[in-house]
Amino acid sequence: MTETLTYRLPWQSSSVYPGAHPGQMIGAGQLFKRHEPLIASPDPRRIDLRASVLDPFSGYRVRVYQQQSSVNVYLLADMSASMAYADKQQTLIRFLLTAAKSAFGYGDKFGFIGCTERIEHRWLLPACQSLGRVSALAKQLEGLTFTGSAKGLQNAVAYLPAERSLVFLLSDCHFPLPQLRALLGSLQAHDVIPLVLWNQDEYAALPNWGLIAFQDMENHATRTLFMRPALRQKIIAVYRQRQHDLKHLFRAFGSEPLFITERYSTQTINRYLQQRVA
Known part of the structure; x- marks a missing residue:
């Protein structure tokens, strides 16, 4: 039986394809990356009310997450x-x-x-x-x-x-x-x-x-x-x-x-x- 290498990346992958490593892309993930305007990331499920209230331009702010990517x-x-x-x-x-x-x-x-x-x-x-x-x-x-x-x-x-x-x-x-x-x-x-x-x-x-x-x-x-x-x-x-x-x-x-x-x-x-x- 072939054993498994447990490798990890000390850097972020630039791949757009989902995988198991930290990536530079935003998408489905668990790690919060930043806030973006709703128009830039149109997903109302991720609207952050507190960040939206504090927005000086009175816009809706959306939480975006780091995508796990392949390499x-x-x-x-x-x-x-x-x-x-x-x-x-x-x-x-x-x-x-x-x-x-x-x-x-x-x-x-x-x-x-x-x-x-x-x-x-x-x-x-x-x-x-x-x-x-x-x-x-x-x-x-x-x-x-x-x-x-x-x-x-x-x-x-x-x-x-x-x-x-x-x-x-x-x-x-x-x-x-x-x-x-x-x-x-x-x-x-x-x-x-x-x-x-x-x-x-x-x-x-x-x-x-x-x-x-x-x-x-x-x-x-x-x-x-x-x-x-x-x-x-x-x-x-x-x-x-x-x-x-x-x-x-x-x-x-x-x-x-x-x-x-x-x-x-x-x-x-x-x-x-x-x-x-x-």
Whole structure:
């Protein structure tokens, strides 16, 4: 059974369609927004007698309420070769299904943008409310071998709507920081939630002694190293510094990243999402 993401928006949606999030529109809602003249909002059921008596122009004043609105939710996914390591690909697919079903449950639309060297049409899903299309996409991803780099991420903004959307960025961020900085700069019109997939076997599970062959999954270059305690600690320190640099960069663009280093857990992501709006 697919679990549910409990996401909330720390901003008001501009969508005219009713939904579950705070909106900029006025309509059916519970939260009082302001008074308006009866001629501007012709609903006599909402006439406020006290405000009408106090109106210096002797007009009728009507109470209007904030409408709960929907939002477009997108999953922007890194599908480069490094995302094929360990269980990263399965985590991507599982999160795809979870995020889509959760969005549909809120009355939101869900879209997907998968990026490798470039953006291919088959890995694009415009915002919709079709669980069947999402399930078909997930099935295609299960049989795919991730290859190449994630350079296509730079062009992802062209496939997002103009209005502010909620964008989950799912990646291991194993690409240069200037590339990430350019990506985040292009996405500033949207609310970006970075989910960074790191598998601890990449660095924490290395032995203290022995010969280890490392391979770059994107260019297939290999290098054999003689592991020793000092080298192991150096590799771990490099990863820690990389994590620090990524956090600093994401925060510079107003986003707090969640590093997923253990088995995928919807509860962990939900705790993180709750902290965003606390």
